[in-house]
Amino acid sequence: MAEGHAGQYPQVFVVDSQASYTPLPSRRHFRWGGIGPRALQLLVGLALVGIVMEVGFIVHLYNRTGVSEGALINAQSFIQRSGSAQGLTGSEETNEILVKPTRRKLPPEIQRKPSAHLIGSSLLVGEDSVVQWESDKGLSAFTDQMDYKDGRLVAQRKGHYYVYSKVHFVEDCFLFKHKVMRITEGYKNKPLVLMKANRFHCPSQDSRPKKISHQNLLNSYLGGVFRLLPGDIIYVTVDNRTLLRLGAEDNFMGAFMI
Secondary structure (H helix, E strand, O other), rough: HHHHHHHOOOOOOOOOOOOOOOOOOOOOOOOOOOOOHHHHHHHHHHHHHHHHHHHHHHHHHHHOOOOOOOHHHHHHHHHOOOOOHHHHHOOOOOOOOOOOOOOOOOOOOOOOEEEEEEEEEEEOOOOHHEEOOOOOOOOOOOOEEEEEEOOOEEEEOOOOEEEEEEEEOOOOOOOEEEEEEEEHHOOOOOOEEEEEEEOOOOOOOOOOOOOOHHEEEEEEEEEEEEEEEOOOEEEEOOOOHHOOOOOOOOEEEEEEOO
């Protein structure tokens, strides 16, 4: 009867607290507090070493090329200014170096170049068929660092000049010659032809105008670049001076350094 009323007992599990077990690995936390300042000092030290080596290399190059002592002083001041950066990171004291600003030299004043412009004169042609000019007519004619005498321009400074001349004339079955001449000591003061123009025109008897007008006026222009020396003379000559037309605006010559 006892067996008939006996019930089922619950299962009981016993845990042994002394049993061994394998713990899980724990995460390690790195502390940067002690490594940060050392790494910063190391980087600053490497930067300073690089700067010193670079400055030393520059000073070495300056010594080889013969640079003045002022450049070496500037290099030393650069090293001192770099050393002040270490004072900012390692200590509270800093070394400040006052650098005086350098003054830049202004470019030399641009000198005026010689030039001259001459206009036709009432005298027109003088001896040896040399055309005469007016050298002082206000703004129309002038000479600047060039001399003028008896129809001739005289150069004072050596250099390359643009020389030009223009004349108006009336052709009437005559050969008209227009020349720009030069005299220099290098050729024993012998006249040399720099430029020339020859014109000849003879209209028929029926086509000749009875009066001179602007339609039968011709002109000749000569211009070129030449190297002149101090004392060189340039002038203009024309043949058949009677064909040359009067007028300050019609005839002129000049030169200017380029």
